[in-house]
Amino acid sequence: MKFLHDILEKQRPLFERGGKFEKLYYLFEAIETFLFTPAEVTKPKGVQVRDAIDLKRLMMTVVIAMIPCLIFGIWNVGEQHYIATGKVGSFWDKFLFGAIKVIPIILVAYASGGTVEVIFAIIRKHPINEGFLVTGLLIPLIMPATIPLWQVALATVFAVLVAKEVFGGTGMNILNVAMTARAFLYFAYPSDISGEVWVVSDGEKFVDGYSGATALAIAASVSAANPSTNSTTLITDALTAANNGMFSFYNLFMGFVPGSIGETSTLMALIGAAIMISCGVASWKIIFSVFLGAYLTGIIFNLIPGEPRPYFCLPAHYHLVMGGLAFGAVFMATDPVSSAQTEIGKWIYGFLIGFLTVLIRVKNPAYPEGIMLAVLLMNVLAPLIDFYVVQANKRKRLKRALAV
Amino acid sequence: MELLIRSTFVDNMIFAYFLGMCSYLAVSKKVNTALGLGLAVVFVLTLTVPLNWLINEYVLRPGALSWISPDFATVDLSFLTFIVFIAVISGFVQLIEMVIERFSPALYAALGIFLPLIAVNCSILGASLFMIGRSYDFGNSIIFGFGSGLGWLLAIVALAAIREKMKYSNVPAPLRGLGITFILVGLMSLGFLGFMGMKI
Numbered sequence: 109m110k111f112l113h114d115i116l117e118k119q120r121p122l123f124e125r126g127g128k129f130e131k132l133y134y135l136f137e138a139i140e141t142f143l144f145t146p147a148e149v150t151k152p153k154g155v156q157v158r159d160a161i162d163l164k165r166l167m168m169t170v171v172i173a174m175i176p177c178l179i180f181g182i183w184n185v186g187e188q189h190y191i192a193t194g195k196v197g198s199f200w201d202k203f204l205f206g207a208i209k210v211i212p213i214i215l216v217a218y219a220s221g222g223t224v225e226v227i228f229a230i231i232r233k234h235p236i237n238e239g240f241l242v243t244g245l246l247i248p249l250i251m252p253a254t255i256p257l258w259q260v261a262l263a264t265v266f267a268v269l270v271a272k273e274v275f276g277g278t279g280m281n282i283l284n285v286a287m288t289a290r291a292f293l294y295f296a297y298p299s300d301i302s303g304e305v306w307v308v309s310d311g312e313k314f315v316d317g318y319s320g321a322t323a324l325a326i327a328a329s330v331s332a333a334n335p336s337t338n339s340t341t342l343i344t345d346a347l348t349a350a351n352n353g354m355f356s357f358y359n360l361f362m363g364f365v366p367g368s369i370g371e372t373s374t375l376m377a378l379i380g381a382a383i384m385i386s387c388g389v390a391s392w393k394i395i396f397s398v399f400l401g402a403y404l405t406g407i408i409f410n411l412i413p414g415e416p417r418p419y420f421c422l423p424a425h426y427h428l429v430m431g432g433l434a435f436g437a438v439f440m441a442t443d444p445v446s447s448a449q450t451e452i453g454k455w456i457y458g459f460l461i462g463f464l465t466v467l468i469r470v471k472n473p474a475y476p477e478g479i480m481l482a483v484l485l486m487n488v489l490a491p492l493i494d495f496y497v498v499q500a501n502k503r504k505r506l507k508r509a510l511a512v
Numbered sequence: 513m514e515l516l517i518r519s520t521f522v523d524n525m526i527f528a529y530f531l532g533m534c535s536y537l538a539v540s541k542k543v544n545t546a547l548g549l550g551l552a553v554v555f556v557l558t559l560t561v562p563l564n565w566l567i568n569e570y571v572l573r574p575g576a577l578s579w580i581s582p583d584f585a586t587v588d589l590s591f592l593t594f595i596v597f598i599a600v601i602s603g604f605v606q607l608i609e610m611v612i613e614r615f616s617p618a619l620y621a622a623l624g625i626f627l628p629l630i631a632v633n634c635s636i637l638g639a640s641l642f643m644i645g646r647s648y649d650f651g652n653s654i655i656f657g658f659g660s661g662l663g664w665l666l667a668i669v670a671l672a673a674i675r676e677k678m679k680y681s682n683v684p685a686p687l688r689g690l691g692i693t694f695i696l697v698g699l700m701s702l703g704f705l706g707f708m709g710m711k712i
Contacts, residue, residue, distance in 0.1 A: 232684065274695055276682030282674055283699050291702055464706065474709030481706025488703040491673035495543050 138236035167238035182206035246286035249370025331419035371432035398437035401462020436479035519659030527704035532635030546672035550665030561657030
């Protein structure tokens with residue numbers, strides 16, 4: 109470590125003011141602070157916030173919290189491939205297959221996002237921080253493993269540029285950057301990201317009777333095919349019947365199903381949530397209220413009488429484990445920049461995300477999944493929620509002050 | 513009810529049709545001013561759409577005048593549609609302008625030129641024309657006018673809240689002001705795409 113530090117220190121004069129690569133100072137600074145603790149500390153005098161969490165540590169905690177999802181996702185890509193082609197493989201075979209598919213996507217997302225970030229940092233002279241490590245890992249996790257790499261690059265560049273850098277970089281974006289990347293691909297190349305088959309085939313044929321569709325796609329198509337049945341078990345039966353019982357509640361919860369790389373496992377998302385909540389990085393209020401909102405909306409749809417579409421009757425707890433709801437609630441909705449900032453606002457914000465997710469799933473035949481658009485929409489409305497929460501608080505305190 | 517939700521969220525005037533952009537972009541710097549203008553738009557829309565419906569039904573559309581006498585059954589005054597609608601809208605805007613000036617001079621000053629400009633706000637004329645194009649009945653035209661206004665109100669206060677928050681953002685100098693707002697509105701409509709195609 110000492111020797112690495114010496115190498116860096118030797119280069120320092122080149123990058124400081126008046127040095128040869130003065131313009132690239134922030135690149136140097138980024139590499140230095142990635143590797144070592146910055147030397148400056150707050151001076152002992154004066155008013156200051158004392159907290160172990162700074163932006164760096166916060167972002168790295170999120171990255172660590174994503175690792176369970178990532179590792180499970182890599183394995184699951186392999187697992188789904190082996191199931192779909194009817195072959196038998198060991199744990200490491202599956203993991204290796206998944207890694208070959210997933211690692212390039214991550215590298216491309218990091219390289220393209222990082223390039224944009226560095227260019228902006230140099231031109232606009234702002235430091236590079238770990239935010240892009242989070243975004244660059246979130247983006248692969250919400251893509252299907254079959255996504256073409258150039259689309260990953262395009263979406264990442266678009267999202268980092270338009271959703272983040274034009275607003276001034278980290279901490280100033282309005283929309284969640286990773287969700288913007290996905291939404292961009294979703295509307296620009298719908299066939300690649302909302303297609304029927306979510307399993308990497310690699311030229312091998314699927315076994316007979318296997319479909320690579322996600323649980324949400326099956327639920328939507330069953331619901332559309334039997335518009336006037338009022339059976340509560342139609343969808344759960346269809347899910348259980350598909351692919352030899354692959355979509356049992358247990359499998360949906362554990363994540364042994366086709367889907368985007370990191371989103372399938374509710375369990376892994378909850379582990380990530382536990383890490384982030386225990387470190388004080390993510391707001392438990394948002395996560396909890398997203399689940400609550402989705403669950404209550406599911407129940408309300410169950411109770412609506414005379415609605416003849418079977419999707420309405422899907423047991424509410426299925427909504428919580430299908431698709432990307434858990435992943436979105438834990439990693440997307442809690443984005444500290446684009447979510448609501450006030451405490452009451454967080455409850456409203458999370459609840460409406462859950463509500464809108466289920467509403468879009470059930471009511472909107474155009475989109476099988478709702479969490480992406482629900483998060484984006486609530487990102488748009490979060491400042492408004494905050495504004496009115498703050499106003500209400502002001503009025504309350506003013507009243508109290510006047511009453512005395 | 514269905515129509516109300518549809519016209520507020522699914523067919524949002526701003527995010528689905530990009531109508532009424534000029535005052536939308538100009539008066540969205542503060543939430544309270546935006547709210548004032550938004551309420552004015554709701555009011556004007558709720559009253560003008562049904563009024564224009566009546567005018568269209570009984571005066572303007574082909575054969576509308578036959579209630580006076582059967583001789584007029586062949587008269588078609590629909591070439592007057594635009595000018596009559598605009599006249600009705602301007603009348604209402606004048607009315608609301610006087611009301612705001614009387615009861616809230618602060619808001620009147622804050623809205624400035626954009627209050628009379630509601631008269632040429634495309635979303636208001638647009639709503640009247642959509643109402644004819646989609647052949648709503650009288651009840652529906654009230655709901656549609658109200659819903660469209662509500663959608664516009666929601667859009668403008670949401671944008672205003674974001675812009676208040678963005679005061680702390682470090683936007684690149686060439687994009688400050690309208691440039692970033694255009695990008696922002698584009699991104700906001702991305703969020704609203706979730707409603708597109710929703711069956712209510």
